[in-house]
Amino acid sequence: MTRRLVLALDLVADAALIAEYERMHEPGSVWPEVLSHIRATGFEEMQIWRVDDRMVMVAEVADDYPRPTPPALDEGAARWEALMWRFQKPLPQARAGEKWRPMRPIFDLSQHPDRAGEV
Known part of the structure; x- marks a missing residue:
């Protein structure tokens, strides 16, 4: 069984930094220990x-x-997160040190009956 998380974060509004951030997230660019950490958690x-x-x-x-x-994975992930702070900035009203802020759902189509045929 899985659950869905949806989180938000802002980037520094600098086109060159945003382009570099996107490049660092392309396939083959994310550090292997970071990917392992993500999966391990x-x-x-x-x-x-x-x-x-x-x-x-x-x-x-x-x-x-x-x-x-494992500590080795934690260390690699911590180095990556420290590097990412160069590109990222907290959302307004974020707590000190908070990066990705959880979002809450306000609409789910599956919870609404299909009444297309009704007038």
């Missing part, structure tokens, strides 16, 4: 979407997320 799927300087992460995680991870 219980992420089963993850996508990051961007519009202008706003990003949204959509992830499917295992029921036991977040799982404990």
